[in-house]
Amino acid sequence: xxxxxxxxxxxxxxxxxxxxxxxxxxxxxxxxxxxxxxxxxxxxxxxxxxxxxxxxxxxxxxxxxxxxxxxxxxxxxxxxxxxxxxxxxxxxxxxxxxxxx
Amino acid sequence: xxxxxxxxxxxxxxxxxxxxxxxxxxxxxxxxxxxxxxxxxxxxxxxxxxxxxxxxxxxxxxxxxxxxxxxxxxxxxxxxxxxxxxxxxxxxxxxxxxxxx
Numbered sequence: 716x717x718x719x720x721x722x723x724x725x726x727x728x729x730x731x732x733x734x735x736x737x738x739x740x741x742x743x744x745x746x747x748x749x750x751x752x753x754x755x756x757x758x759x760x761x762x763x764x765x766x767x768x769x770x771x772x773x774x775x776x777x778x779x780x781x782x783x784x785x786x787x788x789x790x791x792x793x794x795x796x797x798x799x800x801x802x803x804x805x806x807x808x809x810x811x812x813x814x815x816x
Numbered sequence: 817x818x819x820x821x822x823x824x825x826x827x828x829x830x831x832x833x834x835x836x837x838x839x840x841x842x843x844x845x846x847x848x849x850x851x852x853x854x855x856x857x858x859x860x861x862x863x864x865x866x867x868x869x870x871x872x873x874x875x876x877x878x879x880x881x882x883x884x885x886x887x888x889x890x891x892x893x894x895x896x897x898x899x900x901x902x903x904x905x906x907x908x909x910x911x912x913x914x915x916x917x
Contacts, residue, residue, distance in 0.1 A: 720868045721882070764868060767821050767886075781822070782886035782896060785868075790907035791899055795883060797894050797914040806891035813898040 722770075723761040725784045725792060729758075729777040744772040822861040824865045826893060830878040831860075845873040895915070 730740055737759065741751025757763040765773065767781075774781045780799040786792035798806065831841055842852025859863040866874065868882075873889065875882045880901040887893035897906065 718869060718872050722868070734887060749877065767823070767865060773820050774899075778866060781882040781888060782893065785883035785886045786863050787882060788904075790904060790911065791881065791883065793911050794899050794907060794914070795892075795896070797886075797911065798892055803889075806895060810891060810898065813895070813902075 718760055720764065721787050721792075722764060722784050723759050725786065726773065727759045728792075729779050729783065730755075733777045735777075738771065740776060746771070758764075760799050818889075821862055821865065822888050822893075823885050824860050826887065827874065828855075828860045829893075829895075830880050830884065830915075831856075834878045841877060842878050844848060845870070874908065 734803045735743070736752075737755035738748075738752040741755040742748060746754055749772070750804065754763075758765050763804075770784055771781050780795055781801075783792055786795050798809075803811070826839055831838070831902050833840075836844070838851040838856035839849075842856040843849060845892075853866075871885055872882050875884065881896055884893055884896045884900075887896050899910075902910070
């Protein structure tokens with residue numbers, strides 16, 4: 716199966732959910748007013764790939780974990796967000812439960 | 817808290833678990849014999865960041881999901897691997913269970 720970079724889809728999905736425009740999201744992480752919108756658009760179109768530091772800033776702004784952007788299917792993306800909300804002790808319990816199965 | 821790119825640690829961790837050398841891992845994803853070892857070493861030292869396509873090839877070879885490399889803590893990294901083994905229906909059940917909490 717050909718590989719599709721998951722970043723564009725995830726980025727657009729999380730930005731829409733946060734009800735932010737490409738311009739306001741870009742500006743909120745420090746991009747110039749004039750370049751924020753085209754840069755964010757290029758990321759969502761897959762024309763350019765943001766570097767890890769930029770993705771981390773976007774993730775923090777949108778309230779998703781960094782690894783969310785690299786989830787290749789919707790269910791693992793949703794789980795990445797849910798797991799990010801768990802405490803360390805809840806995660807350990809979940810690891811134990813899934814390891815038993 | 818300063819951001820630490822999680823790729824170097826995750827990459828080394830998964831490569832060691834798969835019992836592969838940097839050289840053999842690099843060669844297995846198509847790197848030249850002469851550059852495989854130094855390139856993989858640079859990725860693990862964080863001197864260079866592999867592009868998404870290269871990371872996907874490494875992920876497939878090491879049997880981890882792509883998003884594993886971007887998990888910022890050990891428990892979410894372990895969960896990413898466990899979730900990758902689940903069927904779609906098992907994931908849906910887990911989403912429902914975690915959403916109720």
